[in-house]
Amino acid sequence: MIKLKEIKDLDLSGKRVILRADLNVPVASGKILDLTRLKKLSSTIRTLSKKNARVIIISHFGRPDGEKNKDYSLKIVVPELINLLKQEVRFSSDCIGEQAENTVNSLASSEVALLENLRFYKGEEANDPEFARSIAKFGDIYINDAFSVSHRSHASIEQLPKLLVNAAGPQLLREIKNLDKLFTSRSGSVAAVVGGSKVSTKVSILNNLIKKTDFIIIGGAMANSFLYANGQEIGHSMYQKDSKEIIRQIYSNAKKENCELVLPVDAVIADSLHKPKIIEECLIRDIPENKMILDIGEKSVSNFINKVQSCGSVLWNGPLGAFETQPFDKGTTTFARKIAELTQDKKIISVAGGGDTTHALNKAGVMSKFSYVSSAGGAFLEWIEGKDLPGITVLDRS
Numbered sequence: 121m122i123k124l125k126e127i128k129d130l131d132l133s134g135k136r137v138i139l140r141a142d143l144n145v146p147v148a149s150g151k152i153l154d155l156t157r158l159k160k161l162s163s164t165i166r167t168l169s170k171k172n173a174r175v176i177i178i179s180h181f182g183r184p185d186g187e188k189n190k191d192y193s194l195k196i197v198v199p200e201l202i203n204l205l206k207q208e209v210r211f212s213s214d215c216i217g218e219q220a221e222n223t224v225n226s227l228a229s230s231e232v233a234l235l236e237n238l239r240f241y242k243g244e245e246a247n248d249p250e251f252a253r254s255i256a257k258f259g260d261i262y263i264n265d266a267f268s269v270s271h272r273s274h275a276s277i278e279q280l281p282k283l284l285v286n287a288a289g290p291q292l293l294r295e296i297k298n299l300d301k302l303f304t305s306r307s308g309s310v311a312a313v314v315g316g317s318k319v320s321t322k323v324s325i326l327n328n329l330i331k332k333t334d335f336i337i338i339g340g341a342m343a344n345s346f347l348y349a350n351g352q353e354i355g356h357s358m359y360q361k362d363s364k365e366i367i368r369q370i371y372s373n374a375k376k377e378n379c380e381l382v383l384p385v386d387a388v389i390a391d392s393l394h395k396p397k398i399i400e401e402c403l404i405r406d407i408p409e410n411k412m413i414l415d416i417g418e419k420s421v422s423n424f425i426n427k428v429q430s431c432g433s434v435l436w437n438g439p440l441g442a443f444e445t446q447p448f449d450k451g452t453t454t455f456a457r458k459i460a461e462l463t464q465d466k467k468i469i470s471v472a473g474g475g476d477t478t479h480a481l482n483k484a485g486v487m488s489k490f491s492y493v494s495s496a497g498g499a500f501l502e503w504i505e506g507k508d509l510p511g512i513t514v515l516d517r518s
Contacts, residue, residue, distance in 0.1 A: 122296070122512070122517070123517055124287065124288040124293065124296075124512070124515050124516070124517060125286070125287040125288065125515065125516040125517065126287055126288060126290075126293065127167060127168070127171070127263065127287055127289065127290065129287060130261060130285065130287055132168060132171040132172065132173040132261065133171060133172040133173070133229065134172060134173075134174070134229050135173055135174065135260040135261050136173075136174045136176060136224060136227070136258060136259045136260045136261070137168055137173040137174065137175055137176065137259065137260070137261045137262075137263055138176045138178060138255065138256075138258065138259035138261070138262045138263070138280070138284070139164065139165070139168065139175055139176065139177050139178070139263045139265060139289070140178055140179070140262065140263065140264045140265065140266050140269075140276055140277065140280070140511075141157075141161050141164075141177050141178070141179045141265055141266055142157060142179060142180075142266035142268045142269050143157065143158070143161070143177075143179035143180075143181055143194055143197050144157075144179070144180060144181055144182065144268075144269075145157055145158065145181075145197065147196060150196070152196065152197065152200060155200060155204075156495070157495075158197060158200050158201060158204060159204060160291050161177075161201075161265065161291070162201065162204040162205050163290070163291075164263075164265050164289050164290055164291060165177070165201075165205060165232060166205065167290065168263070169205075169207075169230040169231075169232065170230070172229040172230050173229070173230070173261075174224075174227040174228070174229060174230075174231060174233075175227075175230075175231070175232045175233070176224055176227070176233050176235065176258055176259060177232065177233065177234045177235065178215060178235050178238055178255065178276055179194060179234075179237070179238065179266070180237060180238045180239040180244065180269070180274075180276075181193070181194050181237045181239070182237075182239070183239065184237060184239050184240055185239075186239065186240070186241060186242030186244075186245070187240065188240045189240070192237055192239070192240075193213075193236065193237060194211075194234060194235075194236055194237050195211055195213075195236075197234070198211050198234060201232075201234065205232065207231075207232065208231070208232070209232045209233065209234055210223055210226065210227070210231070210232070210233040210234070211223070211233070211234050211236075212224075212233060212234070212235045212236055213236055214235070214236050214240075215235040215236045215237065215238050215240065215241070215255065216241065216251070216254040216255060217254075220235050220236075220258060221257075221258065223235070224258045235255075238255075238274075238275075238276050243275055244274050244275050244276060245272075245274055245275075246275070247273045247274055247275050247278055247279060248275050248279070249275070249279050251275045251279075252275040252276065252279035252280040252282075252283060253283060255275075255276065255280055256280055256283040256284055259284055260284065260285065261284055261285045261286065261287070262280055262281045262283075262284040262285070262286040262287075263286070263287055263288070263289045264277070264281065264286070264287075264288055264289060264292055264511055264512075264515060265288075265289025265290065265291045265292050266289075266291075266292065266511070267291065267292040267295040267296070267496050267499055267511075267512075268495065268496040268497060268498075268499050268500075269499065269511065270292065270499050270509045270510065270511030270512050271498050271499040271502040271503075271507070271509045271510070271511070272498075272510070272511070273510045277510060277511040277514075278510040278511060278514055281511075281514050281515060281516075282514060285516070286514075286515055286516050287515070287516065288512075288515055292512075295494060295496060296512070298471060298491070298492035298494070299471060299492075299494070299500075299503055299504070301433075301469060301471075301491075301492075302433045302435050302469060302471050303332050303433075309333075309334035309335070309430060309431040309432065310332065310333045310334055310431060310432065310433050310434070310435075311333060311334065311335055311336070311337065311427060311428050311431045311433070311434040311435070312329045312333045312335075312336045312337070312434070312435045312436075312437075313336075313337045313339065313424070313428075313434060313435070313436040313437070313438070313440075313455075314326060314329070314336055314337070314338055314339070314342070314437055314438050315338070315339040315340030315342060315343075315437070315438025315439045315440050315452075315476075315477075316340050316341070316342050316437075316438035316439075316476070317340060317341040317342060317358065317360075318341075318342065318345075318360050318363075319342050319345045319346070319360050319363040319366055319367060319370075320360060320362075320363065320366060322342060322438070323366055323370070324505040324506070324507075325437065325501065325504055325505050326370055327370065327373055328504065328505050328506035329379075329435070329504065330370070330373050330374050330377045330379045331377050331379075333379055333435075334378075334379060334380065334431065335379060335380035335381070335382055335427060335431075336374070336379060336380070336381055336382065337382045337424050337427060337428075338381060338382065338383055339384065339416060339424075339438065339439065339440030339441065339451075339452075340438055340439055340440055340441065341357070341358040341359060341413075342360075342438070343383055343384055343413075343416075344357045344358060344359040344413055345359040345360045345363045345367060346367055346381070346383055347359075347383060347384075347404060348364075349363065349364045349367040349368065350383075352404060352405070352407075353407060353409065354404075354407055354412075354413060355389070355407045355408055355409050355410060355411045355412050355413070356409070356410065356411070356412050357407070357412040357413040358412070382423070382424065382427055383404075384404060384413075384416045384417070384420035385403065385404055385417075385419050385420050385423060386401060386402060386403045386404060386416070386417030386418070386419040386420050387401070387402065387404060387407065387413040387414075387415065387416060387417050387420070388400075388401050388413070388414055388415035388416070388417055388441070388447075388448060388450070388451065389401070389402060389407060389408075389411040389412060389413055389414065390411060390412065390414055391410065391411060391412070392412070393412070393414060393442055393445055393448070394445070399447065401417045401418065402417070403417075403419075413441075414441055414442045414445075414448040415440070415441030415442060415443075415447075415448040415449070415450060415451040415452075416440050416441055416451035416455075417451070420451065421451050421454050421455055424440075424455055425455065425458045428458075428459060428462065428468065429462065429467070429468075431468065432468060432469065433468055433469035433470070433471070434459060434468055434469070434470050434471070435471050435472070435504065436459070436470070436471070436472040436473075436477055437472070437473055437474045437477055437500075437501070437504065438474060438476060438477060439452045439476050439477065439480045440452045440455060443476075443479075443480045443483065444479075449480075449483065452480050452484070453480070453483065453484040456480060456481055456484040456486050457484055457485075457486055459486075459490070460484075460486035460489035460490060461489075463489060463490055463491055464489055469491045470490045470491045470492075471490070471491055471492045471493075471494070472490055472492075472493050472494070473493065473494030473495075473496065473497075473500035473501070473504075474497070474500065474501060475497060478493055478495060481493060
């Protein structure tokens with residue numbers, strides 16, 4: 121694991137600490153739907169306040185396209201932060217300029233302020249050094265506690281830390297630690313489960329995981345493309361028609377790295393996804409030309425579970441079937457619950473991430489039973505692709 125400078129390495133007393141957070145919370149009808157990000161952030165804020173720092177929170181919210189728009193104001197999170205922290209949170213209606221400067225200058229040690237949405241200025245997404253400098257003058261120290269946006273080359277992520285003493289926040293460090301643990305805790309072989317619809321969107325992930333894992337279970341519509349490339353008839357199942365050469369190269373890479381690619385052996389099939397007339401299960405080799413694969417069958421579920429049981433850790437990204445529509449969620453749900461059971465019995469380390477995957481785990485009721493579930497979205501995907509994340513690369517090493 122990379123050794124980043126941490127909060128504990130810095131003297132924060134009386135210092136102005138700019139805390140880059142991710143307050144891009146889900147909102148509907150003026151109400152915040154999920155407080156998870158705010159709860160995690162409040163823990164970091166409390167840590168900084170206890171060290172007598174003057175805490176200045178910065179974040180983006182939505183996509184206002186570089187224009188001020190009250191529908192994307194961060195003011196909406198202030199009451200919830202006050203409730204979580206049990207202390208005042210001052211709000212600046214701007215993130216640069218005189219208004220922001222006055223708000224920051226009014227802070228005493230241990231007090232907290234939130235500046236307005238960074239994306240109200242085009243300089244944020246343009247990664248403009250001048251925009252970063254206009255924020256840097258408010259702080260002495262920069263803390264990045266937003267792993268979920270650390271893959272973005274934006275001013276507050278990549279330029280701002282170059283201008284100040286900086287460190288990684290506890291939530292960012294926790295994310296890195298849990299992702300790294302997969303490949304450093306070699307108590308057995310390492311498995312990956314990769315689902316989704318298109319092979320082309322997962323090529324980088326597959327080729328990187330091939331180098332790090334002993335086998336990769338492939339599910340979802342992506343598995344159909346692999347089956348088709350192998351000469352298997354798949355009826356009128358969804359698949360990527362132009363993926364044969366990509367898949368041939370993936371198999372070649374897997375062979376070189378001695379990584380086994382594991383495909384379904386049976387499937388749940390129907391004539392259509394919505395309002396199917398007949399739903400049945402059959403072996404992959406017996407799929408009729410007028411039916412489509414919509415989920416993995418019981419034999420595949422059992423085979424996948426047996427594979428995972430033989431390993432020490434598993435990484436999961438992407439559902440195994442059309443899990444949004446019942447009864448085609450059964451394969452993904454059954455597999456998820458078994459992974460959770462193995463995790464709770466301390467037989468494996470399990471890490472999952474990606475929007476569809478977390479949705480599937482929530483649906484199966486096992487989110488809290490995995491070793492770690494990342495909510496970082498794009499940053500999680502780029503991390504498992506093996507890419508360097510700008511917001512982490514730029515941080516000081518310990």
